[in-house]
Ligand SMILES: Cc1cc2nc3c(=O)[nH]c(=O)nc-3n(C[C@H](O)[C@H](O)[C@H](O)COP(=O)(O)OP(=O)(O)OC[C@H]3O[C@@H](n4cnc5c(N)ncnc54)[C@H](O)[C@@H]3O)c2cc1C
């Protein structure tokens with residue numbers, strides 16, 4: 001869904017919001033105001049200094065991103081500081097994002113911030129509701145933008161913060177930005193070092209902050225403003241729990257492990273393990289990947305090309321929202337990684353979903369009508385337009401995802417493994433003994449283990465069973481010489497990729513009855529037979545069969561609800577006991593659940609590893625490092641390993657460990 005952009009008029013060179021009848025920042029000197037009200041009042045210069053280790057982070061959370069001036073000023077301050085300095089993680093909630101053209105205008109006001117604004121403008125997202133992640137300075141500065149109405153955002157997400165900037169419009173003109181939900185949230189997700197500042201001196205803000213456990217001071221306001229508020233967390237304060245979501249079973253009662261070593265073990269060097277490792281490394285962690293085969297990409301991820309593809313449900317369901325969020329995140333993730341690398345692995349060529357029959361055409365129309373997504377993410381195109389885009393003689397209309405594409409898996413793996421913080425240990429199988437009592441974790445001085453070993457999870461004999469199964473599939477390779485080659489990925493009842501090293505890949509078969517990755521000619525025939533039905537007129541079956549130059553089979557891992565499994569490992573008997581009341585009353589409220597503190601799961605990607613694995617990695621790394629979580633509760637629950645246990649209890653059965 002698109003967010004409405006800010007209804008702005010430029011008055012005397014500064015932005016003024018017509019609906020709120022207020023300006024974004026001080027007309028005389030907005031930057032000096034930001035420095036006074038937010039940066040100095042929270043002692044950011046001092047607090048960003050003297051990092052104790054590479055993960056040491058200062059987390060700032062802001063209400064009202066607006067022109068981004070507060071973030072940009074913090075980023076500029078960060079750049080000006082000598083090493084060693086902390087990482088800066090800035091989260092900001094904005095209900096009515098500035099359009100890119102208004103942001104460009106705002107950026108021109110402060111030429112001295114030109115570098116930082118240029119970096120922001122390069123990554124500034126389209127106004128799609130949800131979470132957007134921007135990264136600067138190789139991950140040492142990050143910006144989490146939540147394009148949501150504030151009160152919705154507070155219901156949906158967890159904002160952990162060391163510093164709060166309260167920067168809505170004036171409380172008299174913008175009541176929603178200052179209501180008690182905000183202060184409840186601050187009470188729950190602040191720590192004993194958290195500070196707050198805001199330009200207002202309103203009495204109710206002061207009282208709410210006191211109720212939330214802060215010691216509040218009034219100091220002189222900026223220039224002609226008489227007073228403003230600063231606050232710091234009361235040492236004696238206990239956290240309130242009202243701000244927890246209704247059903248909090250997916251949140252661990254122990255918020256996160258104590259990070260001592262800054263080191264995480266990643267089990268499995270497929271796409272899930274690799275995206276997790278690079279996300280950890282960008283956050284300053286050392287990641288050791290343990291792989292049982294002689295190298296990376298020996299499992300399902302051994303496909304030479306993975307395409308970014310997701311079948312959108314026809315309604316704007318929770319599944320659809322998760323898929324959109326995952327694809328948005330994955331697109332920017334691979335583009336950003338590509339920018340930081342000399343070798344080419346990410347090809348943003350666009351992905352076209354062809355409306356190759358009446359049923360598909362109707363489905364696509366539903367998606368367009370109901371999802372309200374901007375053209376930067378998805379648009380409809382007729383056959384003629386698709387001809388131009390793909391370079392092939394396309395005969396159907398379709399949906400275009402212009403920022404999607406395909407991944408050269410080998411080149412990506414090389415890129416990840418070049419990172420100084422990432423080590424790969426091959427030919428080492430992680431076993432039940434390694435898991436029990438965190439034996440391997442302790443012997444390797446690591447803080448957490450993330451298990452990314454796909455269907456082999458079942459072999460580990462961990463006492464939390466998962467409803468996953470293997471699903472064999474095969475892609476077929478064609479020599480490209482006899483064909484017109486596409487410039488975009490084309491999808492129908494399968495897919496056709498642009499060439500890689502002079503070969504074309506088409507995919508992919510589904511074989512429910514086999515769990516061995518053997519290669520078969522029958523699957524080539526099946527892939528070709530399907531292709532000619534949805535990609536009309538490109539080639540004929542006989543020519544395609546003649547040009548087969550290879551094949552690659554693999555084993556996908558699917559869960560019984562076709563959704564990946566990502567999050568902390570549940571303690572089966574403790575949670576069965578804790579939530580036993582659900583067997584009698586499925587609607588009864590749950591509080592936070594009991595999980596293993598150091599073990600996380602990241603598997604069951606089915607056919608969508610490329611789309612889902614980057615967002616999953618973000619969720620896991622943010623959980624481990626107590627960062628604001630860029631995934632709504634609804635979506636974290638959809639992914640949570642504990643969902644199977646909760647479902648079972650709600651049906652009246654304890655979750656079985658055998
Ligand atoms: C034919 C085919 C075509 C596909 N096409 C696409 C596509 O175009 N786009 C897309 O998004 N997805 C596609 N998929 C799905 C995609 O391949 C998977 O979703 C993805 O690769 C899963 O990655 P993974 O890291 O979870 O698993 P894997 O790649 O299987 O990695 C698991 C790793 O764990 C290792 N391991 C297992 N047990 C242990 C242990 N005990 N100790 C240490 N290491 C261990 C394995 O050796 C392996 O390297 C396709 C799949 C197939 C089969």
Ligand SMILES: C[S@@+](CC[C@H](N)C(=O)[O-])C[C@H]1O[C@@H](n2cnc3c(N)ncnc32)[C@H](O)[C@@H]1O
Pocket residue numbers: 006023024025063064065066067068069070071093094095096097148149150151167168169174176177
């Ligand atoms: C004073 S401006 C913020 C200025 C900003 N910090 C800057 O550096 O430019 C207030 C911001 O709050 C946003 N806002 C107002 N009401 C909101 C709501 N209910 N939810 C989320 N954002 C809201 C406005 O769109 C506006 O961008």
